[in-house]
Amino acid sequence: MCPQNRKIQFIKKFLFLSIVFLGFINATTIDKKIGTNNKVTFPKFIDYNIPYLQKNFVGFKEALAFKESQGKYTVVNTLGYLGKYQFGRTTLHRFNIYNTQAFLRNPELQEKAFVALCKVNKWILRKDILRSVGKTINGIKITESGILAAAHLSGAGNVKKFLRSNGSIRFSDAYGASIQSYLKKFGGYDVSNIEADRNATI
Incomplete structure (x- = not known):
């Protein structure tokens, strides 16, 4: 394989791995956001002393x-x-x-x-x-x-x-x-x- 073809193959692999890596990062970020939004919050107890x-x-x-x-x-x-x-x-x-x-x-x-x-x-x-x-x-x-x-x-x-x-x-x-x-x-x-x-x- 000529040096030029090797260079092209290397670039393709690099781009592919970069896309996979970015996709993984985005998915993790979305999961964290969803997890944060789905947290159950409870109202603070206020003793109104009725x-x-x-x-x-x-x-x-x-x-x-x-x-x-x-x-x-x-x-x-x-x-x-x-x-x-x-x-x-x-x-x-x-x-x-x-x-x-x-x-x-x-x-x-x-x-x-x-x-x-x-x-x-x-x-x-x-x-x-x-x-x-x-x-x-x-x-x-x-x-x-x-x-x-x-x-x-x-x-x-x-x-x-x-x-x-x-x-x-x-x-x-x-x-x-x-x-x-x-x-x-x-x-x-x-x-x-x-x-x-x-x-x-x-």
């Missing part, structure tokens, strides 16, 4: 309010129950509240009325709380917050009957909500900051 997600009294009252009225202060239901916590007029009279329209426009008054009612119910049910908390009735673990929620639904007297009959005397409101469902749904909140007070006022 009050109604906590198991304290604020969490309790906000959860109960959402069940009663979706947390809306101006709601009046078909039976005439009023506000964020769906108070009956008789209950409001207990706290010397007679102007229901003014009550609906006053969020602060509604919050104070709810706390006062919890205090009164806790006093009425104080013996039943001592006797029943920790027990299981009809598959439901009885807690203080569950008892207070059930009293808000049905009145303290009906909760007494339920607890003292070991769950055989039951109560449901006109919409089908029951003492049992409230005992279960609102159990486990820390409501120890609410003091039993027979004469609680606003």
Whole structure:
């Protein structure tokens, strides 16, 4: 083979190897890019500290309010129950509240009325709380917050009957909500900051 032909063959081999090498480099780069783009990223955890997600009294009252009225202060239901916590007029009279329209426009008054009612119910049910908390009735673990929620639904007297009959005397409101469902749904909140007070006022 003449020197010129050898030179041509060498150039061809060089070009071929160069093309193969460049192709390999490009393929590796693409794989790396794809690998980078396909990485799974997780959102950073941010503790927003939302009050109604906590198991304290604020969490309790906000959860109960959402069940009663979706947390809306101006709601009046078909039976005439009023506000964020769906108070009956008789209950409001207990706290010397007679102007229901003014009550609906006053969020602060509604919050104070709810706390006062919890205090009164806790006093009425104080013996039943001592006797029943920790027990299981009809598959439901009885807690203080569950008892207070059930009293808000049905009145303290009906909760007494339920607890003292070991769950055989039951109560449901006109919409089908029951003492049992409230005992279960609102159990486990820390409501120890609410003091039993027979004469609680606003």
